[in-house]
Amino acid sequence: MIIAIANQKGGVGKTTTAINLAAACAGRKKRTLLIDLDPQSNTTLSFLQPEEINAGAYELFTEPDRDAREIIYQTDVPGLSIIPARINLAKLEAKLIGDFDSAYKLRDRLQRIVSEFDLVIIDTPPTLGLITVNSLVAAHYVIVPIQSSYFALEGTDDLLETIEKVRSRPNPELELLGVLVTLFDRRTALSRDVDAHIRQVFGNKAFNTVITRSVRLEEAPAHKKSIFEFAPKSSGSAEYEQLAKEVLKRVQKRASNGRANAA
Ligand code: ADP
Ligand code: MG
Secondary structure (H helix, E strand, O other), X not given: OEEEEOOOOOOOOHHHHHHHHHHHHHHOOOOEEEEEOOOOOHHHHOOOOHHHOOOOHHHHHHOOOOOHHHOOEEOOOOOEEEEOOOHHHHHHHHHHOOOOOOOOHHHHHHOOOHHHOOEEEEEOOOOOOHHHHHHHHHOOEEEEXXXXXXXXXXXXXXXXXXXXXXXXXXXXXXXXXXXXXXXXOOOOHHHHHHHHHHHHHHHHHEEEEEEEOXXXXXXXXXXXXXXXXXXXXXXXXXXXXXXXXXXXXXHHHHHHHHHHHHO
C-alpha cells in the first residue's frame, strides 16, 4: 500500500506527518518504507547523517538498473527503512521533462520494491510539479495535511484538481484517504474555526485525529528521533499514534471493500 503525503503549501506538516506516521506504523509491526522526495531532505536528515548516504531518490528515478538495496537504508527505528533525498533531487524535474513516461517513473521503479513492505509513505515537496505528480501516480492513497491557520484552504482547490486529473487518466485508483488538521491550537478561536470549516468542507474525509501544535514535535528531528523515541509521553506522540490507527483502519476498510466488490 502506497500513501503520498501532499500539499503544495510549505510548512503545513507534511514532513512531520510522514516521519511520525511511518514510525508509528513500523511500531505496529508494519514493514514500512519512507521515501523522501523533497530536495530539502528534512525527512532524511531526521534519520540519517548526510555522509552515510551514497544514493537515494534521485538514483531511484534515474538509474533503473541500480540495485534497490543501494538506495534503501535501514533507520534506527525497527521495521522502518528509508529512501533518502539528497540535494541532487533538485535537478530531477528538469531531467524528467521531455521523457514520454516522465509521470510514471516512480510507479515503475517501485514495482519491484513494494512487495517487501506492508506500507510505503512518500513525503512530497511543496509544489505541484512532476515529483508530486509522480507520487500521486504511484500511490493508492493521498493524505493532505492542512494547517489550522489563516488561508488554510488556499491552494487546496489546485491540489484537489491535480488529484482529479491523475484519477481521470494515469491512476483511477488514487483515493483521498483523508485530510489532516495540523498545527492546531485549542486556545485560539481561529484554529477552532478553521478546524470546523475543514470538517464542513471535507465531511468524513477529515481525520478525527487532530495534530496539536507542540514544541516537542518541532524539536524531535534535530535529535534524529521520531516523536515516539524523543517524547513518548507528549501530545504529539499520542496524536500520531492515533492517526496511525485511523489510517490503517481506513486502508483496511477499503481493501476489504475491494475484495467484496471483486467477489
Ligand atoms: P512541510 O513538510 O509541509 O513543509 P513540516 O512538517 O516541515 O511541514 O513543518 C513545518 C515546520 O513546522 C517545521 O519546523 C516543523 O518542525 C514544524 N511543525 C510541524 N508540525 C508541528 C506541530 N504539530 N507542532 C509544532 N511544530 C510543528
Ligand atoms: Mg516537508
